[in-house]
Amino acid sequence: xxxxxxxxxxxxxxxxxxxxxxxxxxxxxxxxxxxxxxxxxxxxxxxxxxxxxxxxxxxxxxxxxxxxxxxxxxxxxxxxxxxxxxxxxxxxxxxxxxxxxxxxxxxxxxxxxxxxxxxxxxxxxxxxxxxxxxxxxxxxxxxxxxxxxxxxxxxxxxxxxxxxxxxxxxxxxxxxxxxxxxxxxxxxxxxxxxxxxxxxxxxxxxxxxxxxxxxxxxxxxxxxxxxxxxxxxxxxxxxxxxxxxxxxxxxxxxxxxxxxxxxxxxxxxxxxxxxxxxxxxxxxxxxxxxxxxxxxxxxxxxxxx
Amino acid sequence: xxxxxxxxxxxxxxxxxxxxxxxxxxxxxxxxxxxxxxxxxxxxxxxxxxxxxxxxxxxxxxxxxxxxxxxxxxxxxxxxxxxxxxxxxxxxxxxxxxxxxxxxxxxxxxxxxxxxxxxxxxxxxxxxxxxxxxxxxxxxxxxxxxxxxxxxxxxxxxxxxxxxxxxxxxxxxxxxxxxxxxxxxxxxxxxxxxxxxxxxxxxxxxxxxxxxxxxxxxxxxxxxxxxxxxxxxxxxxxxxxxxxxxxxxxxxxxxx
Numbered sequence: 295x296x297x298x299x300x301x302x303x304x305x306x307x308x309x310x311x312x313x314x315x316x317x318x319x320x321x322x323x324x325x326x327x328x329x330x331x332x333x334x335x336x337x338x339x340x341x342x343x344x345x346x347x348x349x350x351x352x353x354x355x356x357x358x359x360x361x362x363x364x365x366x367x368x369x370x371x372x373x374x375x376x377x378x379x380x381x382x383x384x385x386x387x388x389x390x391x392x393x394x395x396x397x398x399x400x401x402x403x404x405x406x407x408x409x410x411x412x413x414x415x416x417x418x419x420x421x422x423x424x425x426x427x428x429x430x431x432x433x434x435x436x437x438x439x440x441x442x443x444x445x446x447x448x449x450x451x452x453x454x455x456x457x458x459x460x461x462x463x464x465x466x467x468x469x470x471x472x473x474x475x476x477x478x479x480x481x482x483x484x485x486x487x488x489x490x491x492x493x494x495x496x497x498x499x500x501x502x503x504x505x506x507x508x509x510x511x512x513x514x515x516x517x518x519x520x521x522x523x524x525x526x527x528x529x530x531x532x533x534x535x536x537x538x539x540x541x542x543x544x545x546x547x548x549x550x551x552x553x554x555x556x557x558x559x560x561x562x563x564x565x566x567x568x569x570x571x572x573x574x575x576x577x578x579x580x581x582x583x584x585x586x587x588x589x590x591x592x593x594x595x596x597x598x599x
Numbered sequence: 600x601x602x603x604x605x606x607x608x609x610x611x612x613x614x615x616x617x618x619x620x621x622x623x624x625x626x627x628x629x630x631x632x633x634x635x636x637x638x639x640x641x642x643x644x645x646x647x648x649x650x651x652x653x654x655x656x657x658x659x660x661x662x663x664x665x666x667x668x669x670x671x672x673x674x675x676x677x678x679x680x681x682x683x684x685x686x687x688x689x690x691x692x693x694x695x696x697x698x699x700x701x702x703x704x705x706x707x708x709x710x711x712x713x714x715x716x717x718x719x720x721x722x723x724x725x726x727x728x729x730x731x732x733x734x735x736x737x738x739x740x741x742x743x744x745x746x747x748x749x750x751x752x753x754x755x756x757x758x759x760x761x762x763x764x765x766x767x768x769x770x771x772x773x774x775x776x777x778x779x780x781x782x783x784x785x786x787x788x789x790x791x792x793x794x795x796x797x798x799x800x801x802x803x804x805x806x807x808x809x810x811x812x813x814x815x816x817x818x819x820x821x822x823x824x825x826x827x828x829x830x831x832x833x834x835x836x837x838x839x840x841x842x843x844x845x846x847x848x849x850x851x852x853x854x855x
Contacts, residue, residue, distance in 0.1 A: 471713040472706045479689055479700050486687040489649055490767065491675030491704035 309443045314560045320450035320519070322556020323457035327512035328533030329540065329548035330464065331505040336542050337481035338501035339393060341404035345412040346509060347530015353381045353510025354517040354526070355419045358430045370433050374514050378507045385506025389499040397495075412527060419524040427521035430514070449518040460511060461549050464504075468545070477501055481543075535579040541589025550590060554578060600663065602627040602803050603771060608647060608657035609827075617643045619827040620657075625771070630797055630804040632818035634811070634838070636847055640827040641807040642684055645773050648805075649681055650674050662770065676704045680764035681773035684807075686756050690748045694759050697748060698734060701766030702727040734765045738792065754785045761792065765800075772796065774806035778813050786813055793817045811839070823847070 328350050335343040343349075360366045361373030368376065388411065396403045437448035468474040480487040480494045487494050516526065536555050540547025555575040563571035570577075582590060601624035608621045618640040625631045633641050646652045648659055650671045658667045661677055669677075680701075689697050705727065708720045735741055738758050748756060757777070764772050774793070778786040790813050796802040808814050814821060815835040823830040823838050825847035831838045838844055 466714055470716065471710050472703070472708065473710060474713075475700070476703060478692075479703070482689040482691055483687050485651070485683070486689060486700075486763075488651065488671040489675060489681055489687070490700050490763065491672050493670070493672040 306443075310564070311561070313444050314564060315557060316444065316446050316450055318557035318560045319553060320447075320453040320556070321559065322553035323453045323549075324512050324516050324552070325529070325533045325536045325556050326549040326552025327457055327460065327508055327515070328530055329537040329552045330461070330545060331509050331512070332534055332537035333540070333542060333545055333548045334501050334505040334508065336537075338477065338498045339389075339404060340481075341401045342408070342534070342542075343505070344405060344408040344530070344534075345388075345415060345527075346408075346505065347533060348412040348415040348527035349381065349385065349506055349509035350513040350516065350530065351522070351524060351527035352384070352415050352419055352513070353377060353506070354430065354513030354522050355423050355428075355524075356380055357510065357514050358428060358517065358522070359423065362428075362431050370431070374510075377514070378510045381506035381510040382503040383506075385509075386499050386503035388506075389502035393502065394495060394498075412530075416524045416527060423524070425523055425525075427523045429521050430517035432518045434518070447519070449515070452518065453515040456511060456515060457549070460508065461545065464508075464545055473497070473500070532575045535575045538579050539582045539589060541591040544589070544591035547589055547591030601625060602629075602662060603648070603805065604660040605644070605648070606658045606660070608644065608659065609655045610643060610647060610652055611655045616827050618647065618654075621822075621824060621827070621829050622657075623822050623829070623832065625803060625805050627770075627803050628797060628801065629820065630793060630806070630818045632814045632821045632835070633805070633807045633824060634809070634814060634821055635824040635830075638826075639824045639847075641824060642775055643827075644824075645681060645775050645807060648674075648679070648773065675767055675769075678768075678770035679773065680767040680769035680771070682757075682760040682764055682775055682777065684775040684779065686753075686760055688748045688756060688760055688763070693745050693747055694740060694743045694751070694762075695731065695735075695745060697759055698731040698762050698766045699727060701763040702730065704767065730768065731766050734762045737765070737795070738762050754781050757781065757785075758788075761789075765796070769802065771803045771805060774804065774808075776807055776809060778808060778810045786810060789813065790816050811835070815839075 328346055331346040331349065332342060335341070335346065357374050357377035358365065360368045360376055361370050366373070392407065392411070393404065396407060432449070434448040434452065439446045439448070468478055476487065476492040477497050477500070479490070480492055480497050484494050516522065516529070532555060533552065536551035537548045539551035539554060540549070555578060558574050558578060559571055562574040603625040605624070606622050608618055609616070610618045621640070621644060633644065635641050643652065647654050650666070650669055650673070654667065658665060660666065661679060666674065666677065689700060706723065708723055712720050735744060738761065740758060740762060743751060743755055743759070748759065751759070757780070761774070761777065777789045781789065793804055794817055796804055818835055820833065821835045821838040822832045823841065823844045830843045830847060831841040
């Protein structure tokens with residue numbers, strides 16, 4: 295009897311960890327996608343876009359505005375695609391209108407500029423959609439699968455699958471296409487990119503657009519898991535930690551950093567004292583920075599002498 | 600008609616007249632050198648031709664067309680390649696990838712074709728690789744093909760940059776101090792390569808160089824500049840014999 299009960303407890307613990315893991319991976323994918331946005335911009339403009347989280351927020355709201363039945367009421371799939379295109383335009387426009395003007399200024403200028411931009415986006419979303427939480431209507435809301443004793447939400451599965459596909463797509467884009475290779479070249483050395491014929495500015499605008507699209511995907515996946523309000527962009531700070539953990543210049547590193555934070559957070563929340571869960575992303579970031587200052591996927595390896 | 604014609608070129612940074620009224624013409628198939636003391640404005644002339652700087656006044660013509668209003672990325676497709684004094688390479692990539700990036704303007708396939716890796720893309724890739732391999736063989740870079748730039752010695756990086764310029768398949772190549780920081784043997788290699796570029800590849804070479812030995816050995820004509828202004832134009836011997844040039848280098852008199 296006692297042994298049986300102990301076995302049951304163990305099985306229950308196991309399932310609980312598995313449950314936490316699935317939810318953590320799904321959250322981690324969203325962090326990872328926002329972190330990908332940080333990396334894209336870092337590669338293009340050699341600076342950090344602190345409005346990345348707010349771009350995710352705006353992307354989610356644009357999809358909501360297009361798709362929800364009390365708003366424009368477009369079919370969900372079309373609403374998301376149109377939102378992705380619109381947010382590409384917004385990202386592209388931000389580069390053309392604002393970021394390009396501070397080209398050549400110290401990195402600090404871009405930091406301040408994007409922090410301000412974040413406030414503007416938050417205010418814009420707040421004045422259009424209000425500050426109380428709204429729910430994005432999705433065709434898969436409330437859909438669950440039961441595997442053994444574990445409940446897996448459709449939104450979680452989608453978050454994981456979509457993130458994998460998108461990351462693979464981005465990787466293929468940068469590794470194989472003419473534009474992707476040009477973007478890599480521009481991120482390594484703008485002067486050299488110019489003289490081999492790469493339109494560096496145009497490429498930068500494209501990358502900002504791309505990061506707007508990626509942010510929208512992250513926003514929709516986030517919104518599919520719960521309500522959104524204009525302040526959800528603060529999640530970007532956690533995603534920034536994920537990008538730093540990954541090495542800030544590495545796409546797979548960003549995704550891995552996001553997954554790491556996503557998984558550790560709920561497990562810390564379950565098994566460690568209260569505040570530790572909130573601190574865990576930053577504790578991981580500190581540990582990584584102390585032990586591997588360049589991040590897990592450091593682009594610049596220290597030269598061995 | 601000359602391949603490159605620079606007319607009354609000037610650029611002022613605030614009150615500093617870095618280049619102030621320089622004119623010269625480079626004939627097709629010629630090796631043309633620009634010499635001058637440090638800060639004379641030689642590299643600035645290159646940056647103006649590359650369209651990295653906006654001239655205050657003057658025009659630049661290449662191959663019969665006015666290129667003064669073009670953007671920096673529109674210069675390479677015309678057939679102008681260059682190197683930099685301080686070496687501008689893609690440091691986190693391999694030698695091979697750097698050279699392949701030199702083929703960028705010749706890539707004709709589009710996004711979808713690239714992603715699907717269609718036969719057309721593969722054919723093109725093979726052609727680019729073949730061209731790059733020719734450059735590798737010419738500059739004897741076989742040993743470094745797969746190495747990352749960041750770990751390479753200075754002299755090799757300098758050669759890789761020349762290689763990337765050649766991979767563009769240019770008509771005109773601008774070499775900014777190709778021999779600076781190189782050993783005597785390496786400089787000699789550069790001299791041979793420049794002669795081969797002209798003779799075997801039919802290239803026109805415009806270079807900025809301090810090493811008068813190299814300049815004398817390879818160049819047809821030499822332009823001396825100081826303080827952004829032209830001093831003398833002629834053969835290497837003529838320019839070296841010019842009293843104004845000698846004064847500018849030795850700092851005697853008030854030639855400037």
